[in-house]
Amino acid sequence: MSEKVGVEYNVDGGNFTRAGYASSEIKKILKKLNVDMGIIKRTVVATYEGEVNIVAHAYSGTIYADIDTERVRIVLRDEGPGIPDIEQAMEEGFSTASSQVREMGFGAGMGLPNMKKNADVMNISSEVGKGTTVEIILYFKQIASS
Amino acid sequence: MTGEVFHHALKFRTEVCIGCSHCMNVCPTRAIRIQGGKAMLIGDRCVDCGKCYNVCPVGAIIVEQDDFRRIFDYKYRVALIPNVLLGQFPEIVSISQICSVLMGMGFTHIFEVEHGTRLLKDAMGKIVGEKDRKRPLISSFCPAIVRLIQVRFPMFADNIILLKTPLDVSAAYYKKKLLDQGAAPEQIGVFYITPCAAKIAAIKSPVGEEGSSITGVINMDFIYNKIYTSVKQGHKAEKSCSLPAMERLGAGEMLWTLTEGESQQMPGRALAIDEISNVIEFLEMMENEEVTDIDFLELRACDQSCAGGILTSGNRFFTVERLRKRAQLVESGADEMLYQNRGESIADLAGYLRAQLSVDRVKPRSMDKLDEDMGKALTKMRRVQEIMNSLPHVDCGICGSPTCNALAEDIVQGEADIRQCIYVQKKMEQQGELPCAESMEIMKAIWGEKKFE
Numbered sequence: 298m299s300e301k302v303g304v305e306y307n308v309d310g311g312n313f314t315r316a317g318y319a320s321s322e323i324k325k326i327l328k329k330l331n332v333d334m335g336i337i338k339r340t341v342v343a344t345y346e347g348e349v350n351i352v353a354h355a356y357s358g359t360i361y362a363d364i365d366t367e368r369v370r371i372v373l374r375d376e377g378p379g380i381p382d383i384e385q386a387m388e389e390g391f392s393t394a395s396s397q398v399r400e401m402g403f404g405a406g407m408g409l410p411n412m413k414k415n416a417d418v419m420n421i422s423s424e425v426g427k428g429t430t431v432e433i434i435l436y437f438k439q440i441a442s443s
Numbered sequence: 444m445t446g447e448v449f450h451h452a453l454k455f456r457t458e459v460c461i462g463c464s465h466c467m468n469v470c471p472t473r474a475i476r477i478q479g480g481k482a483m484l485i486g487d488r489c490v491d492c493g494k495c496y497n498v499c500p501v502g503a504i505i506v507e508q509d510d511f512r513r514i515f516d517y518k519y520r521v522a523l524i525p526n527v528l529l530g531q532f533p534e535i536v537s538i539s540q541i542c543s544v545l546m547g548m549g550f551t552h553i554f555e556v557e558h559g560t561r562l563l564k565d566a567m568g569k570i571v572g573e574k575d576r577k578r579p580l581i582s583s584f585c586p587a588i589v590r591l592i593q594v595r596f597p598m599f600a601d602n603i604i605l606l607k608t609p610l611d612v613s614a615a616y617y618k619k620k621l622l623d624q625g626a627a628p629e630q631i632g633v634f635y636i637t638p639c640a641a642k643i644a645a646i647k648s649p650v651g652e653e654g655s656s657i658t659g660v661i662n663m664d665f666i667y668n669k670i671y672t673s674v675k676q677g678h679k680a681e682k683s684c685s686l687p688a689m690e691r692l693g694a695g696e697m698l699w700t701l702t703e704g705e706s707q708q709m710p711g712r713a714l715a716i717d718e719i720s721n722v723i724e725f726l727e728m729m730e731n732e733e734v735t736d737i738d739f740l741e742l743r744a745c746d747q748s749c750a751g752g753i754l755t756s757g758n759r760f761f762t763v764e765r766l767r768k769r770a771q772l773v774e775s776g777a778d779e780m781l782y783q784n785r786g787e788s789i790a791d792l793a794g795y796l797r798a799q800l801s802v803d804r805v806k807p808r809s810m811d812k813l814d815e816d817m818g819k820a821l822t823k824m825r826r827v828q829e830i831m832n833s834l835p836h837v838d839c840g841i842c843g844s845p846t847c848n849a850l851a852e853d854i855v856q857g858e859a860d861i862r863q864c865i866y867v868q869k870k871m872e873q874q875g876e877l878p879c880a881e882s883m884e885i886m887k888a889i890w891g892e893k894k895f896e
């Protein structure tokens with residue numbers, strides 16, 4: 298059986314003070330696992346964007362990470378308004394952020410595109426009125442097919 | 444010398460150590476454990492910041508220095524003095540008085556380290572201004588920070604500006620100057636009067652640089668006491684005694700080693716952060732977010748930067764105030780005319796010095812990883828998680844490790860036993876799994892027999 302480690306963190310909607318906690322903890326784990334620094338950086342940046350999205354756009358959520366020798370997989374699941382048009386949300390610069398959020402330096406509409414850029418795989422599913430789930434995967438070695 | 448070697452410049456005198464664990468609790472890189480009633484250092488994790496030195500109540504931690512008499516092995520005995528040495532004393536103690544004491548001790552030449560910043564400022568500014576650089580660029584000034592980045596933030600090793608420190612530039616300059624005047628290399632001894640342990644460690648085993656022009660290091664507190672004694676005994680400065688005839692230091696050069704000393708002179712958006720916990724907090728944040736809109740970071744291990752170096756004696760806030768005042772005087776041209784402007788300048792050797800300004804790449808050597816092999820690291824991580832479930836998360840340190848998590852990792856690495864945890868012991872005693880006598884033995888192994896007499 299190949300080894301695996303899993304961790305889970307809760308995220309509060311609206312609490313920007315704590316935004317970044319989960320990504321920071323995941324980073325510490327990856328450092329302890331001797332994961333390549335470039336991959337850590339990409340994982341953390343992508344997770345951070347997802348975490349901030351939960352804080353900024355949803356009510357509450359959990360971030361789950363599992364890591365084996367091949368890859369790190371992060372699932373960000375929230376209860377929130379959901380995303381009506383995912384394709385549109387993925388566009389660079391598209392944002393529905395309130396002026397309040399913009400004042401805090403977020404809301405450039407770059408979060409989701411940035412996640413996609415940094416992850417090897419990204420899947421989003423969302424149900425309006427219920428919530429959103431984003432899954433990202435980063436592989437430790439370049440796989441042949443990519 | 445008896446006693447355990449602590450690490451590089453910081454040495455631990457086991458015979459003096461009372462095993463109070465103060466040092467373990469303040470170590471920002473969690474490099475200290477208690478065993479057999481004594482503090483033990485994990486050398487690879489130590490960055491020589493000296494936090495432990497500051498809190499030791501019995502003076503068990505000392506800063507290694509060269510035997511002062513070594514200066515007499517050389518015909519030319521150069522004292523490289525940092526500005527913070529001058530800032531230790533109230534204004535009534537004049538620079539000539541300080542120099543006079545140093546000459547009286549046997550030095551033949553005195554040179555201020557900050558002269559070296561003149562060439563560096565331009566070289567650094569140029570690098571910071573270059574377009575395709577990994578940002579933010581980080582100053583290589585504070586050796587404790589360079590090591591911290593190596594062991595805890597290897598991700599930023601390539602952000603460090605690969606230039607010599609002002610100290611190395613000044614040492615190289617003065618050596619060359621004496622050589623040009625006809626001195627033989629083996630006749631020149633360049634001694635640095637250091638405010639900190641990190642500088643010593645860096646000189647003895649430079650991180651990104653081959654060799655050093657510095658012959659030896661003298662601790663600043665040693666010199667401070669000499670000067671203070673002399674002043675108290677009413678010795679006056681000798682007339683003939685003054686700093687070498689140099690172009691005077693500019694205000695910016697004087698303030699270089701204080702907080703914002705570099706950042707204020709760099710182009711673009713520059714930030715200065717002092718005190719190692721603040722630096723760690725900032726670098727952790729930088730790991731999480733993409734910070735590319737800051738051009739330059741000045742990071743210093745000590746509060747108030749070198750004015751707060753562990754070997755300084757004066758109050759750091761007064762030191763800063765005095766140096767700032769002096770810099771103002773220099774700026775307004777109203778200083779005591781200490782530097783006779785005879786035109787000699789470090790810039791005279793600019794070409795020679797510039798050619799050797801760069802240093803080798805700073806190699807990351809992460810200390811965080813549980814194992815080189817990822818599969819093994821994962822297994823260990825799983826075990827750490829399991830162990831953490833039975834630990835109380837209070838970080839009391841009774842087990843001899845600084846935190847519960849540190850104990851869990853120590854156990855996984857085979858360095859500790861879960862029964863070192865006092866909570867686990869109590870539970871096991873209650874369930875009849877651990878005889879009292881045995882748990883006593885475990886505590887004695889950590890804290891020493893003496894504490895239980």
Ligand SMILES: Nc1ncnc2c1ncn2[C@@H]1O[C@H](COP(=O)(O)OP(=O)(O)OP(=O)(O)O)[C@@H](O)[C@H]1O
Nearest residue numbers: 350354379386392393394403404405406407408409
């Ligand atoms: N978890 C989520 N729940 C609901 N809506 C979301 C969620 N994540 C993203 N969105 C929607 O998608 C849009 C685009 O997200 P994206 O992260 O790209 O930009 P942003 O969050 O608005 O700004 P930035 O991330 O640049 O600060 C958001 O404005 C929001 O409408």
Ligand code: SF4
Nearest residue numbers: 585639743745749752
């Ligand atoms: S801030 Fe200055 S005194 Fe303190 S460790 Fe760094 S170089 Fe040494």
Ligand SMILES: [Mg+2]
Nearest residue numbers: 349350408409
């Ligand atoms: Mg976003």
